[in-house]
Amino acid sequence: MNQSDPLKKARRKRRWKFTTLFIILIALYIWAFSGIEFRGIQETAWPVTKNIIHGFISPDLSFIYSPDGEDLIRGLLETLAIAVVGIMLSIIFAIPIGLWAAKNLSSTSLISQSGKGILSFFRTMPDIILALLFIKVVGPGAYAGMLALGIGAIGMLGKLYAEEVEAMDEGPVESIAAVGGNKLQQLAFGVIPQVLPGFISATLYRFEINMRSAATLGLIGAGGIGTPLIFAIQGRSWDRVGIIIIGIVIVVLIVDLISSALRKRIV
Template identity: 35%
Template sequence: MSAHDMKSAVPSKASSLPRPKPPRKLKAILTGLIVLLLLAGSAIKTESSFSELFTGLPNMLDLIKEMFPPRWSYFDDITGAMLETIRMAIVGTTLGAIFAIPIALLCASNLNTIKWLSYPVRFVLNLIRTIPDLLLAALFVAIFGLGPLPGIFALTIFSLGLIGKLTYEALETIDRGPLEAMTAVGSTPMQRIIYSVVPQIQAHFMSYVLYTFEINVRAAAVLGLVGAGGIGHYYEVTLGFLEYDKTCTIILFTLAIVLFIDWMSTRLREKLL
């Protein structure tokens, strides 16, 4: 404001020159209003209130107090379930990765020029990725019954969606040179894939598989909540019996394993790329 006043106080030639207009504020104000409306509506819909949070906080502090110290002896009981969790993640990721390879090849527009084949596959791939993993697990539990098997299937489908998409996008950016050279010497499509596509894509693919594995370990740790095997089942058991110190052991154990696997996978991925 003060700068403006100064300008108008000094009558000079400069003030008569056309000055650039500042950007319109209207758009920003409207966007802000819409966001505020959305927030207010959401707060009403979810019955959020600070007072409830403040009255609830002591409960939560009590809960956290009861969680400490964690019961370390509970480790022995949940190690088996933890191993099962990791196993589910490994098997699910691997199966998903294997199924993702043909799907990605079908989706990549530079390798598969048949449009009526690639578009439906892409559509299905996008559809798969909209369904959250826990929801898939709940569905598979309804189909196959309780146990790690539905969890593995859910992770397989989830991995298929993620690895398939990342890989087909990487496939579309590969160098065409080797492909054309091999076509020129009369190779079959299979030979072209093995000798000119695979060498270009394998490091990326491995990196995506590792990344998906990281996500799947986290997911597998909670799949048990819907009955799909793994350590998640023990949350319900311990919380149901109000044994919060045991819950704390589970949480800490999961944190340690997940952080370790993340660290290892990140190092491997750095080496790959």
């Protein structure tokens, strides 16, 4: 009996924990469900769904390419361009901030902590809100979308870079320091060669996210394929919505495939 007592105690404690957790969850769901007012599905829901499905089955193929004005190919190219320039902008900012935020490169923790603070500030800003702000600065269009993506990705990319640097082997840096290399030489020949594959992999990963974001930026007027898409949705021309979404899916899949193949080769 004496032996099983602590076991029993632990079991009882665990059961208590589970019961409280369960009650909290139930309360949470009651709160959540009671708050959502369900006014029934509107009558148009089914016809609209049917139209959407019809639009996907017989997409508006004439939208793929038209010699003048907006078409799918131009929209997708613009989306790709937004993602490419955006990632370049993020890299330029994220490398110095990432190195700054890395714990093992700074002499005091105050320096790396301040770098980390800047990164988490950038990370909490949603791309879409940034896009709305940049639209005010440079006007609606792809440029605003690119700036939003570029600035918005700094936080995540910088964090990934900093983690990569923190996980590296200190040996080469120490040996360069031992033979009299200065800080810059330590960075260039000790740190960079080690972390480069990780940096490239993180950048490619973020590029995949950028592609998806770039496709939605147009929904709020920041260029790319989202602009014709939101017009098509608002105009209920579902065959056009169909072809645009098919286009987005294909391009994002291709980018993902290339990127993951590259990442596998690098790491």
